[in-house]
Amino acid sequence: xxxxxxxxxxxxxxxxxYSTFLGESHEAVVLAELLDELDLSSLEESYSNESGGxxxxxxxxxxSVLVYGYMNGIFSSRxxxxxxxxxxxxxxxxGNNTPNFRTLAxxxxxxxxYLETILADVVNKTHMLGFISFGTTSLxxxxxxxxxxxxxxxxxxxxxxxxxxFLEEAERIDALEDEAFGDNEDDVDPELKTKAGRxxxxxxxxxxxxxxxxxxxxxxxSLINTSQNTKINTTDADSKLMKMKQGxxxxxxxxxxxxxxxxxxxxxITNTGADxxxxxxxxxxxxxxHKTMPRYLLADxxxxxxxxFVYCEQEGINAYIPIHKDPIDLTQYLYDSKNNTYTDxxxxxxRFKQHVGSKGQRKKGRxxxxxxxxFFKRTKYQYIDEKTKEKKYLSVSLEWQRLANEHKQKxxxxxxxxxxxxxxxxxxxxxxxxxxxxxxTTFLLRGLTGVAIEWNLISLAHNLxxxx
Numbered sequence: 001x002x003x004x005x006x007x008x009x010x011x012x013x014x015x016x017x018y019s020t021f022l023g024e025s026h027e028a029v030v031l032a033e034l035l036d037e038l039d040l041s042s043l044e045e046s047y048s049n050e051s052g053g054x055x056x057x058x059x060x061x062x063x064s065v066l067v068y069g070y071m072n073g074i075f076s077s078r079x080x081x082x083x084x085x086x087x088x089x090x091x092x093x094x095g096n097n098t099p100n101f102r103t104l105a106x107x108x109x110x111x112x113x114y115l116e117t118i119l120a121d122v123v124n125k126t127h128m129l130g131f132i133s134f135g136t137t138s139l140x141x142x143x144x145x146x147x148x149x150x151x152x153x154x155x156x157x158x159x160x161x162x163x164x165x166f167l168e169e170a171e172r173i174d175a176l177e178d179e180a181f182g183d184n185e186d187d188v189d190p191e192l193k194t195k196a197g198r199x200x201x202x203x204x205x206x207x208x209x210x211x212x213x214x215x216x217x218x219x220x221x222s223l224i225n226t227s228q229n230t231k232i233n234t235t236d237a238d239s240k241l242m243k244m245k246q247g248x249x250x251x252x253x254x255x256x257x258x259x260x261x262x263x264x265x266x267x268x269i270t271n272t273g274a275d276x277x278x279x280x281x282x283x284x285x286x287x288x289x290h291k292t293m294p295r296y297l298l299a300d301x302x303x304x305x306x307x308x309f310v311y312c313e314q315e316g317i318n319a320y321i322p323i324h325k326d327p328i329d330l331t332q333y334l335y336d337s338k339n340n341t342y343t344d345x346x347x348x349x350x351r352f353k354q355h356v357g358s359k360g361q362r363k364k365g366r367x368x369x370x371x372x373x374x375f376f377k378r379t380k381y382q383y384i385d386e387k388t389k390e391k392k393y394l395s396v397s398l399e400w401q402r403l404a405n406e407h408k409q410k411x412x413x414x415x416x417x418x419x420x421x422x423x424x425x426x427x428x429x430x431x432x433x434x435x436x437x438x439x440x441t442t443f444l445l446r447g448l449t450g451v452a453i454e455w456n457l458i459s460l461a462h463n464l465x466x467x468x
Contacts, residue, residue: 018092028068028089030468035064038121043114057099062107063118064093070461073438075454077105109445112453119460120289123265126467132260136419137294138427139282139303141256141275142435145442146239146451148251153231153241236446240271253443253451256282257459258294259427262466264459266290269452275302280311293317298423306377309403320411320420327404328396342381342394350381350394434462 019029043059068090069080081101083090099107126132233239239251256268256278266289268282279299287293297312297319304324312319333342333350342350357377381394410416434440440458443451 018088018096021088022092026089027071027465027468028093031068031071031464032064032093034122034125034464034467035060035067037125038118040118042117043111046111046114057097057103057107059107059111061094061097062099062104062111065090065099066104066108066457067461067464068093070438070440070458071465073440075440075444077101077108080104108453108457109450112450112456115453115456115460116289119264119456119463120266122460122463122467123263123290126263126463129467131467132263132265134260134265134290134292134294136296136298136422137258137260137265138423139256139258139279139297139299140423140427140431141254141278141302142431143242143244143252143273144255144435144440144451144455145244146233146236146251146253147443147446148233148236148239150241150250152235153233153251238271238446238448238451240273242271242273253448254278255455257427257430258282258286258297259430260294262426262429263463264430265294267455267459269448269455271448276305276308279303279305279308283311283315283317287315296320296419298420298426300423304407306397306400306403309407310399319407320416320423321407322411323404323407325404327401328394330396330401333394342396348383348392350383350392353380353382353393356380356395430462434458438462 019026022029040060040063043063047056047059065080065084069075069083074080074083078101080090081099081104084094084098085091123132127134231241233241233251236251239253241249242252242254244250244252254270254272254275256270256275258265258267266282266286268278268285270278270281272278283293283297293315294317297317299319299321301322301324304321308321309319330342333344335342340352344350355376356379377399378395378397381396383392383394384390385392411420438458438461443454445451445454
């Protein structure tokens with residue numbers, strides 16, 4: 001049998017370019033071309049060593065290596081550093097440089113501030129290529145686990161006990177120090193009679209003191225603005241215990257994301273589990289980044305609320321959001337404007353009790369009566385049975401009546417149904433790719449700032465991979 005000759009020690013006569021082996025259509029080659037087309041001058045200008053010092057690794061090289069790692073489900077800086085010595089695509093993007101894992105981790109943490117701008121530039125590029133138009137967008141949230149153990153959640157009482165323990169440890173170190181440097185010559189350690197011995201003892205005591213102070217600060221910061229029963233995670237104090245999609249509870253973050261055609265346009269990260277109050281800050285983040293608002297917004301009923309509908313109206317956004325609760329059918333009541341009462345079909349008279357949810361400013365579309373006038377979300381009426389003294393209540397919101405009916409009618413039309421069908425494959429497809437295909441289910445960085453950096457990085461990787 002004849003075989004082709006192979007030699008593992010074969011030398012290459014002429015040096016080859018890595019792109020020759022990869023090919024022009026390889027993902028890493030196309031990624032490098034796309035990044036070269038972006039304006040990354042602000043990232044480069046964030047370095048300053050003109051007056052001397054060791055040259056830094058080029059930030060575009062570090063960025064491309066990190067992005068390519070996230071594009072392929074490799075998030076650990078150690079694993080990426082390992083790929084730089086054995087994976088041809090990584091070696092190509094790094095230009096044969098081999099920054100260690102600490103350099104990669106430090107770059108991700110310290111220069112992550114620029115990722116939001118870079119992500120916005122990529123979104124603008126997809127807009128120029130015709131992939132998106134800021135037209136019909138989708139909003140939804142997903143939970144991502146924090147880099148924190150659920151067992152590290154503690155109440156203020158338990159934290160105070162631990163801090164007390166650390167304080168006692170600090171006092172013990174003080175006692176040791178007093179004993180070591182006391183005035184009584186007979187009690188002095190023989191080592192302290194020499195300068196070298198005294199310096200050694202000082203270093204040991206100082207090291208113990210620094211360790212104690214670090215523990216104290218880590219615990220003490222969690223007590224600020226904390227109620228007695230609120231649990232704080234001592235590993236990642238910003239994370240909160242919340243229900244994950246699998247039904248279990250874990251410390252994590254709620255990622256609110258606006259997408260279009262499967263691209264991440266912007267995100268808002270919070271440690272609040274409920275979605276209803278997050279529509280407005282998420283849209284505000286979108287406007288801050290892109291200087292515009294989407295024309296259409298698709299969201300599930302978890303975002304249904306009077307405030308959200310009013311905000312979309314004011315910003316000129318045509319929202320398609322199923323209502324979470326049907327308004328009361330006021331046609332079943334007779335309203336007496338003179339006495340401000342509602343009478344139902346069996347003759348029960350509901351009289352005014354109180355306004356609920358006062359607003360200090362006039363809502364758009366409402367008549368301006370006086371400068372001091374206040375408007376309310378709901379007005380509560382009460383009926384008391386004269387015989388049984390049983391109480392019944394009627395809660396009326398004319399604004400919610402109008403908004404709910406308008407949205408129900410809009411979503412019931414054939415055009416509304418067809419448009420709303422785009423929501424699930426659009427935004428859920430993004431989360432599915434990031435969490436299932438790329439296996440990004442847990443943050444590596446901690447704190448709101450850290451997770452924002454990492455989410456921008458995975459969003460950048462998702463968008464670029466979709467373009468490529």
